[in-house]
Amino acid sequence: MKPRAASALASASAPALSGRRVAVDQTGLEERARYFQTRSLKHEAKREGLRLAVSMMDLTTLEGADTPGKVAAVCQKAMHPMADRYDCPAVAAVCVYPSLVSTARRCLAGSGVRVASVATGFPSGQFPLALRLEDVRRAVGDGADEIDMVINRGAFLAGEFRRVFDEIGLVRERCGAACLKVILETGELGSFGSVRQASDLALQAGADFIKTSTGKVTPAATLPVTLVMLGAIRDHHEATGRMAGMKPAGGLRTSREALAYLVAVNETLGEAWLTPQWFRFGASSLLTDVTWQLAKCHDGVYQSADYFSLP
Amino acid sequence: MPPARLRILKTSKLFIGGKFPRAESGRVLTAVDFLTGAHLAHYGQASIKDLRDAVAAARSAQRAWAAAAPSLRGQILYRAAEMIEGRMASLAAVISTTTGVTAAAAEAEVAACADRLVHFAGWADKISAVFGSVNQVATSHFNFTVPEPTGVVAVLAPDRPSALGLIGAVAPVLVAGNTVVVVASDAFPLAAMELAEAFATSDLPAGVVNILTGKRAELVGTMASHLDINAVVDASDDPTHRTTLRLGVAGNLKRVHFRDATREAGTDILDTVEMKTVWHPVSW
Structure with a gap:
């Protein structure tokens, strides 16, 4: 099967619903992902890459133990990741649970940092549809600029593609002007083929972003799975002219990995996607490592956790 | 007649985080027989990236x-001494071929290594009793001082004695709860990697001892500037390294100690501990 033709056909009218799948060459994919990780960015390119990575970050705190105080601290770090002399930009957004959206909104007021909220019964999505939609409505009402929804994996794996498609569409409506990121939870989908199918489905249902994971399931974001999703975004763009964003999330800890993702995006989708509008990292500890590396670039000495704020 | 067996020669690598990785740069140096100059083995030449990795493992x-x-x-330190004792023959052979000392002197050095570790193993549960104190104060406080480890300590081992110098520099640091990154002797590094094998098979947790071989001069500057190294013990007795270290730590104020690693002195433990004093309110 020709992948391009298949996805073009698919986008005609809810094509993924037919169960048509785009074949994924697993061996080639993993080899390509490995190749991206062998590159090493140095000096000025590394510094620019790291700054870009910070500006694309959705600084995330999604713990049962989150308090308004913790969210306030995360927001402070989001707005000022490092001392001014390091010339480090603010992150793109802070991602919290719906009940903490108003706190984050207040802390980030006027900063340009957006508020993202997980919704639709995060992280499982195993709640009645009415509750999930209410979850979205309240998060948006409290001031969330972006909604990270989880798809109903149970329905997807049971083959109820129409239902998943319709649910994403309903959430899309409830989001209004808010940006909708659809979490596929690729660690639970089982195969690259399913990831591709879920990506196509989410894109056709109106997702602004597709996102790998909740961060609560292992494996979370990996480069091969991200490449599959980037491929879906590229094909969707070619077929419909509509751009969509990508957000790998969960398990991202090192600057080195982050730079490999940026290279992958540039090589798969092109420079137009290398902005916070079209690419995000969902992470909590990644910011710490990136700030270490920026400090290393600036000061020329290896850094210590003793001199950085806690993640 | 069966063909003569091809001997399996050892290529020593680095010892980082309980593993034996090759040098990140892929560089190797050659060790030779001290007396004949004959090729003995290749060993890894660590770069500052290996040092960085070793510090991360130690941290x-x-x-x-x-x-x-x-x-x-x-x-655990006693167990490491047992492992060294068990490797008496191979360690002594490496020491005598690489440094040119007699077989008897080499064996005596290995025995001294094991004894030194046993000596400091005995210190482990006495450090706070001997160096800590309960202090008399004028207010109603229970006031006491306890030694706590400094953290990650970098060690420059001397060329001679190549094994005892390393153990002597490392043992007082380890026993207090510090982890170490050791740069072995430039001239005679093979004994250090034999010791690494002994450490790897003892019960020392991975990363507590990390050993790098190569050229000290490439690494000393980073040892001084790396903010995650809390102290440096320099037993190399090299004036150039001493100057590099003194200048390098001027910006970060980490502790640097210059030491003769052949001596056995319990008070060396004090170089890499921090005294914590606690004022605990009491009411009578």
């Missing part, structure tokens, strides 16, 4: 090593 091992019961740290 991640440090908290658990410091939190281990002092008696357990003592037992």
